[in-house]
Amino acid sequence: MALTRRQFLKWAGATGIGAVVFNGCAAPDAAILVQSPLDIPEDLVTGRDNYYATTTESLGYATEGLLVRVMEGRAKKVEGNPDFPLNTGKHSARAEALLQSAYHPDRIREPLVRVGKGGPWRRESWDSAVTRFTDLMRGADPARTLFITSPTAGQMAAVLQGFAAGRGELHGFEPLSQAPLRAAVKNVFDADVLPTFDIAHARFILNFGADFLGTWLNPVHHARGYGEFRQGTDRRGYLVHIEPRMSLTASNADQWVYNNPGTEGLLALSIAYVLISERRAEAGAANALTGGRGADALSAYAPGAVAAATGVSAEMITKIAHAFAEPARGPALAIGGGIAGAHTNGVFNLTAIYALNQLVGNVNREGGVILNPVFAASRVTASPLRTWKQLVERMNDREIDLVVVRDANFVYGLPAALNAAQALRRVPTVVSFGSFLDETTALADLILPSTTPLEEWGAVVPEPAPGYAVVGFQQPVIRPYTGNISTGDVLLRVARDLNIAALPWETMRDAVRDLARQLQQGNRGSVVAPTLEEFWKRALERGGWWDMGQRLTGAPAPRPLPERADPEQVSDANQFPFALVPFETPGLGAGEGAHLPWLQSLPDAVSTITWQTWVELNPHTAERLGVRQEDVVLIESSTGHVIRAIVYVNRAAPPDVVAVPFGQGHAHYTSYAANRGSNVFDILEPAEERETGALAWGATRVRVTKTRSRQALSKLEGHWDSVQFADSPIIEITRQGQSNGNGTH
């Protein structure tokens, strides 16, 4: 059939083709220009991003002020808040991993209730679950009720204290207690809050055991100072690190000195002896510290007398002392913490260490220990192991009817010798606010899963502060991803039903706003505004409020040095020949980061190992034990508990020490953590620090036994061979000397 032009138009106009044909005829030239096929992805992105300031102290870790990039309702990236005094624009890997916490596939997404004790879980609506919790609280006997939380300061602490008052005992739980540090700070500086350290301006740092660049207190804050300490001025700082293991901080030191575990205090007193006997110390301080007796009071600590016990030669002790008090160097700073406070004599060790700062007059001065003013805020500090032993006993004796847990995994973090899991099973009702099914939450009867830090309100008072009061405001930067309700909001809702007068707030937002109102009325600090609304807006924009104008001045009067206290031998050194040095890693900490794959895959600084539990053995020790790299060994303490670990032959490992990281060995805690590696807490002796009763987590001795198993180490080390090209010069990547070259930054 012939198709005339008129017939074609008539037919085409009645069909879809018409649109194409006529549109095609009318196409403007521009539309038929050849377009680049390579539209880059950012050209295709729809939506706009916003950055919201918030603050967090989550993951058992330091406070960091953050800016979170949010796009289309989803958090995309975490950055440091440049305004926030502690981290000034920088952030840690853990802060980054808050994204994975918010969007974790294994989050508990709705309240769960057990059908019968130990029975299966049943989902429940929020209304019904909160009513159930309210009823539980109504019928609870205050003498038989425990509230357990991670240590916290700020409005969450205020809510917890208000809620628990008259309804039960409130206890803080932290796996690696800072109680010895607090006690030492109280002894030396008569301070109730932890001090900070002016690392940036110190020119000589003598550090005992504190992995301050990796895991101790606030590593990002310390690293801000460390960069300047190294290269901020023309005079590069010098770092001496004393520790029985090469930690991240030790590996960055100019001089790492091995000491026998638990002898840090002895070393500090010996250094004090050298300073005083050679008149290198400030006379007034020397007098006060020795009760007027001068060097005679410390003659028992002469370097030659303590060298054998400490494992540090008399010559080295003398050299350290001379360098510490060398005026030409500039400010010298002594820091102690971590493993130095983790023995049965922890308070003695740390007290002796911090007193060294007074001998060189470096308290509340540039480059020294900076004491913090006490900011009036609610605080929940950790209860010591001594108290936890009693609590576990009371649970075992069925003296506890109700345990309410918030962000405290004590079933994982107490030594297995205490068998906290069995004790908790004997408690008729356990309520957990866990967002994830950790070992403690797994034993709960009712779970009211909380929001994660990016989804909730809060006001955080960081400790240590940077030398002046800081309040970090935490705001929800995204809506709760799973529809969960924050612990604070649940407690306040229940408090309303129970008519708790101490908690006048309806929501956590109200609680935070109430603190904002107090700060606004104070009319000082980084945000000053005539109205609460304006203050609120500006404080949230900046991520907090701080008062740089209010600092402590002057140094407290030195008190007498402590009497010698040696570490207690908690088990037989013949049967258990190795001192166990457990250590935190920057990713997993004491186990709280194990559910986040970014943190699991973060290589350990020295060994570069990820995802596993390993034991660091000196090459000669490994040879003596007949084990090779990647052999699996059993590590046993006198508690009778045993863990498995993969051998990592570490040339920096001391011969009589075995080091094993905390973090793995979870039975639960999401698919990324469960049934992976071993939990070092399982073999720890439940030994107490003498004065505070805190867990002496560095006091355990172990033996190591070979097995027939081998397992590949998942490490970065060895991925690429180092090759020296035959005809190329070797480039020295270090430069001798103290100068840092021309131009600093």
Next chain:
Amino acid sequence: MTTLQFQENPTPTTQRPPRHHWNMVVDIDRCTSCRACVIACEAENNIPINTEDRFTQQRVNQWIRIERYWEGEFPNVKARYIPMLCQHCDNAPCEPVCPVYATYHNNEGLNVQVYNRCVGTRYCANACPYHARNFNYWEPVWPEDFRNYLNPDVTIRSRGIMEKCTFCVQRIRRATRGRQDVADGAFAPACVQACPSDALVFGDILDENSKVAKLSKNERHYMVREVLGTLPSITYLKKVEADAL
């Protein structure tokens, strides 16, 4: 015997005069090996999760990594750290070997990888003397929930594709698009932005007042495998080895 001759002054691949030449300075004396940069990079650039088996199979995908080297034995032992990433060489050995021109040099000094050109020969990885290139041995997989945090500015690379540090080109484009001048330090790649000790510094080397231009003249400066003539865009500053007490 055939020897490879590298050009002293390679010819620019385009005739447009460069407005910027992005460079980085890595001060090893400041670096603590905290690895905040590693995770910041993984978050920014949608790098798949490095699971345990990727480490044991030596197929880890990290665009920036911290290498650790030993010196000595206990007790006189030192650990040395060096952050390693694509050096964005001006005379890059990875570029001429690509049979499909998937990697090229742009006029801002970036060594660019075009993902949808790449056919996965891995010649570039063979050629790179810094081991800075990562091959996607598997299809990248995230649990559905984790996909919420993926960066919409960065393409997800599929199996069989080579990838590497881009100096966060998406951030460069955002900061420079439509602007003649960008203030020094106004933006930074994710690793630089995270680095707590300011060991990493990023900027335009053509701006002689920039921090990176000044630091690259520091007397501690060196370039890794400089002798190969690769002309890296990353300058390292040596760690200062202080005298023992």
